[in-house]
Amino acid sequence: MPNRVYISFLRLPLPVRILMFALLVFLTFGISIHLLEPETFPTVFDGIWWAIITASTVGYGDYVPHSMFGRITAVILILLGVGFVSAYFGTLAAAAVTKQDAFSEGKIPFKGEGHIIIIGWNERSRELITKLINSRYPQMIVLIDETLESTPVHSRFVHFIQGKAHVDETILKSDIERAEKVLITADRGNDELQADMNSILTLLTIKGLCSQVKCIVEILTAEQVINALRAGADEVIQSNKLTSVFMVNSLHSNGDGLLSDFVHHLQESRLSARITHEDDIGKPFIDVCHQFLTKGILLLGIKRGEETFLNPSRSFEIEKDDLLLIFR
Known part of the structure; x- marks a missing residue:
């Protein structure tokens, strides 16, 4: 059982292991200073607070050991605790840089949906x-x-x-x-x-x-x-x-660039397809076209299965499952 616990501990990320050691040090020295100087450190929490502040070299001075054994404990805590605190934050910084480099180099898998x-x-x-x-x-x-x-x-x-x-x-x-x-x-x-x-x-x-x-x-x-x-x-x-379509159009045109202008508008995602509404089924193309024009939308054609009909005849009837090609 102890061997399994030790193996499980070794499998934890290095920052987690260092943090656990640091917390153990804070807890141990916090309890020790409370037992050595109960009058200066009335509660265990006061001792742990002092241990964290001392190890992090902040040193507020609100709690200070006065006995010889208390000061020896503080020296040991400073020598031992500062190492753990520095190692912990140093490991976090190194891990962050490594993670950023791996992300920039394309080594991190993506997790998400709809992408x-x-x-x-x-x-x-x-x-x-x-x-x-x-x-x-x-x-x-x-x-x-x-x-x-x-x-x-x-x-x-x-x-x-x-x-x-x-x-x-x-x-x-x-x-x-x-x-x-x-x-x-x-x-x-x-x-x-x-x-x-x-x-x-x-x-x-x-x-x-x-x-x-x-x-x-x-x-x-x-x-x-x-x-x-x-x-x-x-x-x-x-x-x-x-x-080749662009080239042929350029050769046969007078340099007006109409096709290029049209494609420029397509780049703005103004061309789209809309599913036919039930009210439009059976109507001629010209009637549905007029309905869209009142909304400021141009109906270009119909996509039916694998076939696409651009600017069909006026009497062309809209059927179920047709896709209406519109230009906004």
């Missing part, structure tokens, strides 16, 4: 994180990257985890089961095909650990889109395709 996980540090993820943490209602973000040595964003809304995203241990540190969404960005430092393979491998790892979490994957090559969907991607972003 967004972003995999890969690049210009796109940097801009995205900046917009998310500066929004009106910022959401907690977990950034996972293997190339960074420390967190690139110093914000209380960003938790950095250093490691390979296709390794189970790294993903589990992000509390994946309670995450809201995962965004896997492509590593443009690699060959495009290799970057897509790494993204799909990361997607397989995440879906294998938590199949219900929504995953958005950036794919560079058109041939790998189908593989990303097979791997369980809920949404695939073809960034190269989007870039």
Whole structure:
């Protein structure tokens, strides 16, 4: 039994063990000084108070031993107690610095729910994180990257985890089961095909650990889109395709930059989808569009299953489970 208690004590954190030793010293010397000089220290509490004040070198002077044995006890307490007090606060400071360094270096697991996980540090993820943490209602973000040595964003809304995203241990540190969404960005430092393979491998790892979490994957090559969907991607972003759309628009326009202006408004999260109300079912598109216009909202189109109808005909009827694409 004593051996078990000793082993359990050794397993306690070092600051806790030092604090327990310090409390034992205060208690022992507090009782001792009360027994040696009961007139100067009427109660045990007075003795413990004196022991704490003396060991911490504060020395109020409200209680002072007068006998020889009392003063010898005080000297021993000063020599012994100051060491414990200094060791305790020194250990706390060292632990705090170590904890902060581990947090900055991405070694601390994240605990929370409803957070967004972003995999890969690049210009796109940097801009995205900046917009998310500066929004009106910022959401907690977990950034996972293997190339960074420390967190690139110093914000209380960003938790950095250093490691390979296709390794189970790294993903589990992000509390994946309670995450809201995962965004896997492509590593443009690699060959495009290799970057897509790494993204799909990361997607397989995440879906294998938590199949219900929504995953958005950036794919560079058109041939790998189908593989990303097979791997369980809920949404695939073809960034190269989007870039080509901008280029074609710029070539065919007169330099007015209309598409860029439109995308700028989209960055402000003004585009959203709303579930169809029962009152709207069976109504033509033009009637529902007029209803939104009275509220200062523009109805752009309808998403029905896998199909999206932008600016459909006026007689296009709204059906149950349709998503209304609105622009505020």
